[in-house]
Amino acid sequence: MVAAPALNDASPDVLYPSGAKIINAIKAANVQHIVALPDIVTSDGLLWPMSKDPDFRLTRICKEDEGVSICGAMSYNGTRAVLMMQQTGLMDSLNALRAIGVDYERPIVILVGLQGKEPHLRPQESQSYGVRIMQPVLDAMELSHSLIEEPGDEAHITDAIERAYALSRPHIVLIGREPEAP
């Protein structure tokens, strides 16, 4: 469990990314499979809408490392998938990502909600240790990653997925603010 961010009246207002644009960007990359554990950052804006979207087949999993293996295995015939989880789950599945994503060179694309991150702060500035270390951990593992914080950040997902499958390498998209529900 990660502590909720400590916000007060002095916290500045921020804009939030669009869940609909993230979903459309995923569809534009020809992804039809979502493999997921729920994450409170992306629950309303992404996972609930995806679960009702007939363009996706959603596979709900019990633990995050299952998802790394499922998506890696699916990729052998070119079947594209996006895996969704919270950063605590990513930390728990780093060995699977090391083995299957890096050592076996599979295109594992993961959307990771940064639960506990203050919306007005960058991840590296967060008071939450679990949030603050995410990017350095991914850098240490030589994993490609990007960040969605505000409107306009969503569009890069299509290219990130295309690149992951073209290179057959993992990519992690960190989501620092709750996407607005479609």
Add this chain to the structure above:
Amino acid sequence: MTLRRDDALRALIPHIREDDIVVAVYQTNFDWMALNPRDLNYVAVGAMGQASSHGLGLAIANPDRRVIVLDGDGSLLMNLGSMVTIAGAQVTNLYHFVFANRVYEVNGSHPLPSAERVDFSWMALAAGYKDAFRYSDLDSFTEDLPAFLSGDGPQMAALEIVAGEAYPRDYAYIHSAEARKTFADALNR
């Protein structure tokens, strides 16, 4: 009665179709590669009990093929939730064999926790598998195999086995790019 792992694998070989995908783990994998080398053997499961999850991914992405998972008991204990996930995914083309020798064989043969009391077939049924069976002798396993593999999955066969002939542990091959390419080429041929 005693069921040797290599005898069980030999009994399975005639029932494997050319287009079946076989996902195997650790010593069962090494034995299977020696007894039935084929391009659609999926050997790159990493570690930490992930064979069943790889099997599910393959089953979802290849609905016209049967996916046969040859799991280990120690491996499956590291990924018990995968049985619930498999049942929830409602894949009908996944057949899950668990070779239960009650030890972590490739890591020094230390016993599993609660080694003698775990019943994997009950676990599979409780997780929502369509059916599950437990075998400890070769004759009944061999007799049931055709029906087992012709029914809808997900199904489990939990085999109470002892090690048979020791086949070489070729870790370099199972982790190799060559093994993954061989499988991918065969899958997409």
